[in-house]
Amino acid sequence: MNIRRLADHLNISIGTVSRALNNRPGVHPETLEKVLKAATELGYVANQSGRSLRRGATNTIGFVIETGHPAHQAGDQFFYVVLDAMNLYLAEQRYDLVILPCHSADDPVEFLSRVIARGIVDALVMTATRRVDHRIAQLAKSKLPFMTLGRSETPGNYSWIDLDFEGVARRSVQEAVKLGHRRIAVGLPDNDVALGYHYKAGYLKGLAEAGIPVDESLLIRVPTSELGGFSLGKQVAGMAGQPTALLLCSEVTAAGVYAAFAEMGIEAGRDISVVAFRENPLMRFLNPAPACFRLDLDALGTRLGETVLDLLSPDEEIGRRRGEIVPLTFVQGKSLQPPRNPA
Incomplete structure (x- = not known):
């Protein structure tokens, strides 16, 4: 399924389909929704390059992070350290890591639809997981392997890693x-x-x-x-x-x-x-x-890299979906003292 066939299927011009897939202005919201839905359901993959198309892979892993929230700004170094360790591990396996920032003003499901349609990554790691997460349902309908950092109650056969x-x-x-x-x-x-x-x-x-x-x-x-x-x-x-x-x-x-x-x-x-x-x-x-x-953030980053690459393994046992809870170790601090007036 290439962009021409996708346009023919929808009876829409190639230019309009291209603008929709690349989030360009001038596309009616209903048309945008129709294009993204069809691209996911019909297995459209963008032609990133002849080399990637021939081998059927990009050797790139995507890491979806939500931006525009205070928790992801300078006060917290969590993702910087985790991504650094994950990037190092993936590089050793000859994979690249790309960060895919979804702004809080964006529709997260629509954002993922564009990522899936463009075919720019072999697998995704998704963060900021919700109890009921429509992004998981969207990814489950596609053929793109993915895992989540965090558990969800959304049904589906997918891997996840969560902190305890x-x-x-x-x-x-x-x-x-x-x-x-x-x-x-x-x-x-x-x-x-x-x-x-x-x-x-x-x-x-x-x-x-x-x-x-x-x-x-x-x-x-x-x-x-x-x-x-x-x-x-x-x-x-x-x-x-x-x-x-x-x-x-x-x-x-x-x-x-x-x-x-x-x-x-x-x-x-x-x-x-x-x-x-x-x-x-x-x-x-x-x-x-x-x-x-x-928490050992370096170990967490490495484990994320290992798990997402397992999803791409031709070995069914290695690629089997799984869940993992990462424990943390208690550290005593002087802020925890007996109450002055116990009940």
């Missing part, structure tokens, strides 16, 4: 309870990203194991950013029945929480204990140092 958000939250509650904390708040993402769901599940399990009833007012949703953390810190510090401990689903919010506490005369550890999600070099400037969890 549930285990981290559960352990965080356990560490707080051991010190005598009973009123434990948690900061969760304000969107439908799957990691927030798993973190909440671990938090609830930890409370249940300790025999602590759930107080919905202590489950606080804020944007995953420094500003979101500032809002979270303000809310927690201003509560009438102030919590003695606060768990953070994302380390990105930690700086904002500490800033809010300082403004309101609250000291982390002394007044409210804090347990952040992942150890981040930027958090070493926070005083007292937050308790958190350590």
Whole structure:
């Protein structure tokens, strides 16, 4: 299926089809949707070069990342380190890695439709996975191999790697309870990203194991950013029945929480204990140092590279879809102390 046949099938000019596939202006939204849908369903692959066409591969892996969100800006180095390690591994296997940025203003399903139609990569790694993720359903209809960083409840036979958000939250509650904390708040993402769901599940399990009833007012949703953390810190510090401990689903919010506490005369550890999600070099400037969890980002990047290349293996056993949860190691910090006034 080439662009001429695709245009004939749709009874649309080649120029219009080309503009739609390349996201050029001047294409009616209904026409754009029709072209992208047909390209996916009919297996259209762009002719990137004669060499790639002859061997049937581009030797390129795509990494889809959402941009325009505070969590992906300068405050967090997560993707820089992971991509560097993944790129190194793929280069050793004679593959190139390309980053495919989908801006928050774009429709993510439409964005993926264009990527699939252009045929610029042999496989995809998708991030920012949602509990119900329409991008997965879109990819499952195509022939393009893919995996996700993060689990989803969307049906399909696809590989995924996820961090142990549930285990981290559960352990965080356990560490707080051991010190005598009973009123434990948690900061969760304000969107439908799957990691927030798993973190909440671990938090609830930890409370249940300790025999602590759930107080919905202590489950606080804020944007995953420094500003979101500032809002979270303000809310927690201003509560009438102030919590003695606060768990953070994302380390990105930690700086904002500490800033809010300082403004309101609250000291982390002394007044409210804090347990952040992942150890981040930027958090070493926070005083007292937050308790958190350590993750080998280089190993994660290498594992992503191994898993996505497995999808391209002619060996059915190697290429079999699989899921993997990556554990993290607890790191004690001075921000986690016994409560001043235990319940």
